Amino acid sequence: MSSDALHHVGSLAELQSLFASTTYVAVDFYADWCGPCKQIAPHYAALAKQHSAPGVLAFAKVDVDAAQDAARAFGVTAMPTFMFFKDGRQVAVNGQPAIRGADPRSLAAAAEKLGGLAKKRVAESSG
Template identity: 55%
Template sequence: MADNVKQIASAADFSSLLASTQYVVADFYADWCGPCKAIAPKYVELAKQHSLPGFMAFAKVNVDTVQAVAQEYGITAMPTFLFFKDGKKVAVNGNAMIQGADWNTLRLASEKMARLAKEKAIAAGGAK
């Protein structure tokens, strides 16, 4: 996508992203979900600001079309935001997940992950 958000089409797609990117923020959403639609533009802004190829990515997983991934992570509410480091689900700022369109908590968690990703990229010689 032009807005730096990776639209996940399959479980293999998601696995590939987790394998190729150190930090991933995943938005589990549904097309019919009002709060999902409300926070989507802000999520895109986070992706524009913080995406860093190989180090930080933002993904959207439609729970209706990529059910296997939603089931694997026990998604029961939309939107739900999960955080991954080196392919494993992690808590950020004490939150294992963010359920609902909680903009401030999502922003703070994404910014923290972005700082860590940028530090890793600089250490690897991949960003300034």
Template identity: 50%
Template sequence: MSKITVVTSASHFSKLLSSSSYTIVDFYADWCGPCKQIAPVFAALADKESKPGKIQFCKVDVDSQQEIAQKYGVSAMPTFLVLKSSSVVESIRGANPSALKAAVNKAVTDAARGPAASAAAFKSKGYTLGSATTPSRPVNQGAFAGVSNMLSGNGGLADVLVRFVGLYVISLFAFDSFKAAEESTFNIRAGR
């Protein structure tokens, strides 16, 4: 039994998207030669990687489901989309088995980690722009606190702009621009 769902309507597709974390979609046409070539690869991936509620595979015939194809801007067949909820996270145009496998593996890995892993990645205290500070700088309250912190002190915006323009001008007029930029007083690594 195939683990690929054939989409029959736009409402059917919407229900599918809401029933799984990731949906891998094959936009194909019956008359498309490359679509037929890569179909066994897609079927093998579906049989191996389908996980109810996490990863699902479906096919959309662009001729009978033009509304869906237009919504996702599909203009070449085959096109494979990896959707997380209803947002496109990856798109593969053409019959490219290695790119398709890589995209599916990436989705499978992310789905296996689950929402707890994503939340664990953001456990730091964090800062609020314009009102908080990094430990090395004093708190500067006000609407333009972030701008004034950037413009003042070492490494501020003014310093970055001066260094950029200096390096650009020096490298523009030198015979060996890389060497000139390395030896420039504007080079941060030179420590000057």
């Protein structure tokens, strides 16, 4: 899978469209001027490549300056903030409703958990 594993979302409407078409969505709320965001970005991209499953698990990036409506809708006040959704509703992963800050260990653990759920969903639908 190429870097297309990341969905660059430009508005709340685009994000809601992704929620409507995908069971699980991980969202990275970031800003271009944010140093920690830049540090964690390659890690997030690698997790997206590893775990994405079309229609089941998507990894989105939302620039909070470009998509202020999306940032406001989810109360994002610090960057980066990672949130996780199932069927369009925010869910806690590994007991965390969101990961604030560039925390590669927590982010990897959350991606592993979602990746496992996605694999299970794919196996159920194909079997």
